Every structure is written in C-alpha cells, then in structure tokens.
Amino acid sequence: MPAADFNMHEIHWLMDMFNTVDVGLVVLDRKYRVCIWNGFMENHSGLLPSAVKDKDLFDLFPSIDEKWFRTKTESVFVLKNRSFTIWEQKPYIFRFKNYRPITGKANHMYQNATFIPLTSTTGDVTHVCIIIYDVTDEAVNKIELEEANRMLEQISRTDGLTQLPNRSFWEESLQKEFKRVSRSQGHDSLLMLDIDHFKNINDSHGHAAGDEALRHIANIISNTLRESDMAGRYGGEEFAITLYDTDAEGAKVFAERLRAQVESSQVVVDEEVIKMTISVGIAQYDSTFEQHEQWVAAADKALYKSKQEGRNRISIANNGA
16 A cells, blocks of 8 residues: 555544544634534534634633633643643533433533643644543442432431431530530530420320420420530430530520420320420539530439429539539
C-alpha cells in the first residue's frame, strides 16, 4: 500500500475512533469557540458538529458556570499544564440528561473532565481539548452508599419507639457538653423525668397502650424543646433533657410547662382514655462535678425526691442554685 494511501487510512481510522469513543471530546480556541465536537457530544447534546462549529461555547450552553470554566481553562492556556475536575467538586460541565437504565435515579449525567493544552508548531497553546467522562454509575453508587450510611448512623442514634435520640447517643452528647461547660463554667441544666405509675398503664391497658404513652410524652418533649437543647429516652419510661445555657430556675420554668402539658393531655387507645403525669428532677451544672455521671446522679436524686413527695412535681438538686 502506498504511503499516501496508508496515511489516509490512518486519518480515517482516527476519525472513526474520535466519533465512536465513549467519552466526550471538545476542542476550543482561545476565544472559547468550538472547533471540534465528537459523536459523544453530538449524541448527548442533540447538536451536530456543523451546528456548533465556530460558535461561542457559552452562547451554546448558558448553563455552564462561565466564571469557573474560564478560570479552569485559562490556567491550562497560560501554564501549559493539564487540569482535572471530578464530579464531587462539580457534578457536571455540560448538563446532559442521564439515559443509563442502571442509574435511572440520576436526572443528569455526572462527569469527570480533563483539560489538555494543545500547542501550535511554535509551542504556543492555541487550543484546549476537554475530555468528558460519564461517571454517573460511579457517582450514583457512591451517593447511595453515603445515604445508606447516613441512614444507618441515624438509626443507630435513635430510639425506635419514640424517635428521640437513644440513651447511648444522648449520653455521648452530654459528655461533650460536660467538657465544654466545665471549661466555660457556664449554666447548663439537666432534667431527668419519668411517667408516674407507668407500670399501671401497662397492667391495666396493655403494652401497646404503654408504647403509645411513651410516644405521646416524647412528642410533647420534642414540641416543647428548643432547637439548641437535647432530649433522649434514657430507658424504660425515663427521659433525659439537657438544657444549654439555662440555670436551675430557667429549667424549672421549662419543666413546669412540660409537666402542665402532660397533665392536661390524654392518650386514647382502643377508645380508652389514659391520663398521665410526670415527675421531674433538675440538676444545674456544678463545678464540683468531676464526671458527667455525677451530674446525671444529681438529677436522678432530685427525680427520686419528686416521686417520694407525691409525684407530678418538680424538684431541684441541692447543688443547683
């Protein structure tokens, strides 16, 4: 085969590969006009190479973040080095629809991209080639895995019955707050409360009614709590609440509001009306506490006092001034 014919075959093969390769290939000149547009780009944009050639990229695709894109490509033109971007940094450059059946959950194509400087015979960078990789499968799998991990973490931190934080997570949060308030010598308060005569509810109405009672109290707590505070199910019918930047008197106002709401409310299970009351113990943070367990013990002791004195009442630990 003559050399000239072989060279023509090479060019033909290159053009075939250029148009059938499963990545996007775009070449831009210094004024961001489109010079090359391969089959991948045509298929996903719906624009023929003849329709985009010599057109301004930003006029063709106004959804492109022009400021970011120019910054990215200018460094390639000036420094003559390749540059890269991944979907975690920017989900896509060209907003193409996702047609892949496996990843139908994504409404657009996630893309990685490589920016390559193209030099002239004089060594100047006159054009930049952008290679677009469809990484939608990889992106969706990673997003779904992260979401599953977040859900598992949430489940591991949540009491399944009341949807409040469970004891483990609440106590972990209390330990962190104990260290913070110890350094700042702030005024946090801890409340321990439980449902009075809860065993009678289970015995008289059944455990399903007891579960409903626990959910009812948890809802009242959640609706009364400030966003900054933290409540948790401590165990059985006992709940714990950390009130940040609140002294004992402020905590008593909160506890009274909670106690009154519980007393005035009711739960209806199988057409049976269940009335409840709660007993509350309060302990303000005290600098004599060396560990968070002492704080919990002080609030628990105040709770025991409320129950001893007749229930449906609030008691403040002696250390909480």
